Amino acid sequence: MERVIVCIKPIPDPKEWHLLRMDPVTKTLIREGIPSVINPLDKHALEAALEIKDTLGAEVVLLSMAPPFTKPVLREALAMGADRAFLLSDRVFAGSDSLTTARILAAGIRKIGEFDLVFCGNFTLDGSTAQVPSQLAECLSIPNVMHINKMELKKEGGLFLTQQIESGYVYLEAETPILLSFTKKANKPRFISFLEMLEAEKRDISVWNNSDLGLDESSIGLAGAPTKMADLLLCQKKRAGIRIEGSPEEIAQGLAERIYQWGIL
Amino acid sequence: MKESKTCQEIWVFAEQRVGVLHDAGLELLGKARELAKRYNSRVSAILLGKEVEGLTGILMTHGADRVILVDSIHLGNYRLMPYVSVLEKACRQHDPDILLFAASSMGMELAPRLAARLNTGLSAHCIDLQLDEDGKLLQMVPGWGGGVVATIKCPEHRPQMATVMPGIMRKIEGYDRSGEILKLEIGEILDTSGPRVLKVHREEPCGMPLEQAEVVVAGGWGIGSSEGWQLLEELSVVLCGAVGATRPAVDEGWAREDQMIGQSGKIVRPCLYIGVGISGMMHHVVGMDASNHIVTINTDPKAGIFEVSDVIIVGDYKAIIPALIEEIKKKQA
Amino acid sequence: MDFKFSEREELLRKAVREFAESEIPPKMEAMEETGDYPINLLQQMAKMGITGIITPREYNGVGLGYIARMIVLEELSRVSAAVSMGMQVHHMACAAINDFGTEVQKKKYLPRLARGETMGCVAVTDPAGGSDLVGMQTRAERKGDNWIINGRKCFITNTHTSDFWIVIAKTGEGSKGLSAFIVEKNMSGAKVGRKENKFGLRGANTGELVFDNCEVPQEHLIGKEGAGFSVSLKTISETGRTGMAGVALGILNNCLEEAAKFASERVLYGKPISALQAIQFHIAEMYTELEICRLLCYRACWMKDQGMRCDTETALAKYYTCDAALRCAKKAIEVHGSYGIMREYKVQRLLRDAMVTIPAGGTAEVSKLGIARAALAPFTKK
Numbered sequence: 004m005e006r007v008i009v010c011i012k013p014i015p016d017p018k019e020w021h022l023l024r025m026d027p028v029t030k031t032l033i034r035e036g037i038p039s040v041i042n043p044l045d046k047h048a049l050e051a052a053l054e055i056k057d058t059l060g061a062e063v064v065l066l067s068m069a070p071p072f073t074k075p076v077l078r079e080a081l082a083m084g085a086d087r088a089f090l091l092s093d094r095v096f097a098g099s100d101s102l103t104t105a106r107i108l109a110a111g112i113r114k115i116g117e118f119d120l121v122f123c124g125n126f127t128l129d130g131s132t133a134q135v136p137s138q139l140a141e142c143l144s145i146p147n148v149m150h151i152n153k154m155e156l157k158k159e160g161g162l163f164l165t166q167q168i169e170s171g172y173v174y175l176e177a178e179t180p181i182l183l184s185f186t187k188k189a190n191k192p193r194f195i196s197f198l199e200m201l202e203a204e205k206r207d208i209s210v211w212n213n214s215d216l217g218l219d220e221s222s223i224g225l226a227g228a229p230t231k232m233a234d235l236l237l238c239q240k241k242r243a244g245i246r247i248e249g250s251p252e253e254i255a256q257g258l259a260e261r262i263y264q265w266g267i268l
Numbered sequence: 269m270k271e272s273k274t275c276q277e278i279w280v281f282a283e284q285r286v287g288v289l290h291d292a293g294l295e296l297l298g299k300a301r302e303l304a305k306r307y308n309s310r311v312s313a314i315l316l317g318k319e320v321e322g323l324t325g326i327l328m329t330h331g332a333d334r335v336i337l338v339d340s341i342h343l344g345n346y347r348l349m350p351y352v353s354v355l356e357k358a359c360r361q362h363d364p365d366i367l368l369f370a371a372s373s374m375g376m377e378l379a380p381r382l383a384a385r386l387n388t389g390l391s392a393h394c395i396d397l398q399l400d401e402d403g404k405l406l407q408m409v410p411g412w413g414g415g416v417v418a419t420i421k422c423p424e425h426r427p428q429m430a431t432v433m434p435g436i437m438r439k440i441e442g443y444d445r446s447g448e449i450l451k452l453e454i455g456e457i458l459d460t461s462g463p464r465v466l467k468v469h470r471e472e473p474c475g476m477p478l479e480q481a482e483v484v485v486a487g488g489w490g491i492g493s494s495e496g497w498q499l500l501e502e503l504s505v506v507l508c509g510a511v512g513a514t515r516p517a518v519d520e521g522w523a524r525e526d527q528m529i530g531q532s533g534k535i536v537r538p539c540l541y542i543g544v545g546i547s548g549m550m551h552h553v554v555g556m557d558a559s560n561h562i563v564t565i566n567t568d569p570k571a572g573i574f575e576v577s578d579v580i581i582v583g584d585y586k587a588i589i590p591a592l593i594e595e596i597k598k599k600q601a
Numbered sequence: 602m603d604f605k606f607s608e609r610e611e612l613l614r615k616a617v618r619e620f621a622e623s624e625i626p627p628k629m630e631a632m633e634e635t636g637d638y639p640i641n642l643l644q645q646m647a648k649m650g651i652t653g654i655i656t657p658r659e660y661n662g663v664g665l666g667y668i669a670r671m672i673v674l675e676e677l678s679r680v681s682a683a684v685s686m687g688m689q690v691h692h693m694a695c696a697a698i699n700d701f702g703t704e705v706q707k708k709k710y711l712p713r714l715a716r717g718e719t720m721g722c723v724a725v726t727d728p729a730g731g732s733d734l735v736g737m738q739t740r741a742e743r744k745g746d747n748w749i750i751n752g753r754k755c756f757i758t759n760t761h762t763s764d765f766w767i768v769i770a771k772t773g774e775g776s777k778g779l780s781a782f783i784v785e786k787n788m789s790g791a792k793v794g795r796k797e798n799k800f801g802l803r804g805a806n807t808g809e810l811v812f813d814n815c816e817v818p819q820e821h822l823i824g825k826e827g828a829g830f831s832v833s834l835k836t837i838s839e840t841g842r843t844g845m846a847g848v849a850l851g852i853l854n855n856c857l858e859e860a861a862k863f864a865s866e867r868v869l870y871g872k873p874i875s876a877l878q879a880i881q882f883h884i885a886e887m888y889t890e891l892e893i894c895r896l897l898c899y900r901a902c903w904m905k906d907q908g909m910r911c912d913t914e915t916a917l918a919k920y921y922t923c924d925a926a927l928r929c930a931k932k933a934i935e936v937h938g939s940y941g942i943m944r945e946y947k948v949q950r951l952l953r954d955a956m957v958t959i960p961a962g963g964t965a966e967v968s969k970l971g972i973a974r975a976a977l978a979p980f981t982k983k
Contacts, residue, residue, distance in 0.1 A: 020412060020415065023412065023415070025416070032412070032416070075608060075611070075612070078608065078612065079612055079615065079616075082612060082616070100389065101380065101390070101392075102383065102384055102387075102389070102390070105384060129411065129412060130411060131392070131393070131411065131531075132380075132390075132391070132392035132393070132409075133376050133380075133392060134376075134379075134380035134383070134390060134392055135380075136380075137348075137376075137377055137378075137379075137380035137381040137384070138380045138381065138383065138384040140381065141380075141381050141384035141385055142384060146348065146349055146461060146462035146463060147348065147377070147381070148348070148377070148463055149373070149376060149377040150373050150376075150377075163466075164463065166373075167373065168285075168373040168374070168468075169372060169373055169526070170470060170471050170526050171468065171469050171470040171471050172468075172469045173465060173467075173468050173469075174465070174466040174467045174468075174469070175463040175464060175465055175466060176463060176464055176466055177462070177463035177464075178463075181463070194616060194619065194620045194645065194648070194649050195612070195616035195649065196648055196649050196650055197613065197616075197649060197650030197651075197654065197663045197665065197669075198650055198663055200609070200612060200613065200616065201609075201663075204609065228389070229383075229387070229388050229389030229422050229424065229425040230389035230390070230391055230420050230421065230422050231420070231421050231422075231423060232418050232419070232420055232421075233400075233406065233419040233420065233421045234418065234419035235416055235417075235418045235419070236416065236417045236418075236419075237415065237416055238415055238416065238417060242562065242575070242576050242577055242578050243577075243578045243579070244574065244575075244577055244578070244580055245578065245579050245580065246579075246580045246581070246582070247579060247580070247581050248581075248582075251583065251584075251587035251588045251590075251591045252591050254581055254583060254588050254591070254592075255588060255591035255592040255594065255595045256595055258563065258579065258581070258588075258592055258595075259592060259595035259596050259598075259599055261561075261563075261579060262507075262540065262596065263599050265539070265540060265560075265561050266539075267482070267483060267507065267539060267540050567945075570866040570867065
């Protein structure tokens, strides 16, 4: 086991989402001023990779497609224990949907070189399509498995996997190279150790743009995305909001009456 | 893939495991029928599996004009690579305009890979589908934890693909057209690469399935203990309902994973939803806000869930629920 | 002058904040009830480097400075002032041994502290005097090459969670008559006494130590005989006061956050109360206090990291921040209206915690004596 690549997506901090504003003209969300964090499920993917590093000494390489101001997020992932980071950043990547994002990440991975495993979080909290892992695997022509709850390395090589499905689990065995996307249940991501953080300051974050990757501009970004956004609406919800007050008995009576009126009893 | 101005062929992936059809596939057939009205499109269910021909009848009564059947021992257990290669061949041969999947664990893995293979667009977890004035598919997709809804189009590439949240669309039954079965042979295109299935382990869900209950009693972090959770179970029994939960309640072990309601759990739309000790985070609200009547009980007067409630009760559930159970029993007597 | 935190410091803050927000809240209820320190957090804090943050690398520490330590204490305290308090005193033990101990003592005790195998404890206060340091009555008398300690120490933090304590005892008269010893808990004649029942900082274990003819080997003397006054003074004024200031700073920050959060959600007269000027004035005053205290605290730490003499600045930071935290806790409760006096709401704990920081680690009055001395010095006639 030589190298595990972990895809990291910097997302606007979910705690600050109430500050998001929508540009009414372009219908895009304005992210400026909201700090970025590692997409939470990506931390589980990273933790799985770091456990392989701890036991087998594999190199853990981070890959991100994001604007340059998200470098601190990669620095944080390096501080958790990853060895190197690559940030793919270029104006022509903007407006990518999941497929074009997958193409760009795949080009990045091909440029990094050989690998045994690619790890992703099962989905991101912002876009939450959960489409990139499968599409990235397709672009790399390797198999993939989603919803990984548990991954064990076999002594002879290969892996045992536990996949979460509705009301149950699927147990699989697989060979490398393979792409896996992890759920929250897979592990508990480690907290940053200060010594590791100090070591990580010396590690590289290389920034690549499209001239480094050599992708045809018509196949990436807004131009290359088969899906286009036609509209964006902020959600408004309005309900009656009638209050029932009083002692528990009074409340129970009032509520039971309503339930009866609604035809449920 | 050809560009098509009107939608002539609408396909629905009929997901099945061990010979049992996923309800979401049937829901999608209902929606496909609705979309088919304008141009009198043909609705096909595409069904892969081993010895599953017996399921074609159900698919037809739920709205399929045709079932495209690929029946092979190699398709017994779902595996990603074989399924993608079969679907790829079917799509290239028959050129559907629209292809719908459930946003199930299988759909979330299979649909994106297929979309990439076919170099077409896919939108995820749709909560609605419509046609625009040119007959192109409009896909309504929630994002940012449910705070926004985007309308996505796939103007040029085909098929236009979408995964749809289970529980959102409505099934239809008794569709009467006697449908056609088109059997596809696999031939040599089957890709058998990828992980091997060692075992599939089912956890038996007990009681009334959450998605089918007319009454849902849901609890969250505010319940505080498994003793407190018992009160919810009792209330649900008295109302012939099912018990749901938020993520924190599942993490605490008071409820099972398959009882979780929310964006990463189940979408429910019962006649009555009673939320107890739930703060009302967006990702839970998205799972229940289509309920007909919403009643919420919380000690926190500032609980966000009150924004989406028809009836608001600020108080301690430990006193209110027992009293409510008594009152309901009186009314039922 | 550069008032920005470095990228490293920002990441450090983020790392501690995430740890604190995720791991401490489940322990809070037990801490409030029992007053005991959540010992099972110790291993995690050691793994992160919190326990060894100011200890040099060669003794298993991280070797960072006091600004880094202030960030750690502030972020821990923002979630639990008691957890932060326990760490603050732990660091005092690290500093005392590192600054005054022999190489043998450093190699023996510092790694244990850095690895979180035990908590650190510094026992200065005597029933006969805390502020009156020299008035203490715990004595250490020579017996051959060893020392016999008799007496008690009270209001000491981490007594019951530490395997050894740094004990200051009288070995002579006057300020040159104090000496510092490392006493291990299993030494005969040494034992923990009562556990105190504080109304705030619950979870920071406060207790008594009792010495009854406790025999301590010569090698356990820290520094020279008579160095106890310097050991106490330096440890308290540099590590202790900045530590207390960090604890109070975290409380203060949390007071503002709680008040602002509540004011933004509580609706009266058809609007959140944050729209009312009276509430805005409270918030503005709290914010002002927070900014003042941040400047005082980080400036004092900066001076310490630069190797500058800073006892006035640390005294300022300690007394002012603890006082400000109390004022802001009161304001936060008032912003909450009647909710503020209910136990279910957090703000009442902030008031109790802030109040307890005031006498801990040195009273405000003692701090002010030092500050006055510094202010008067240029004008004092010889």
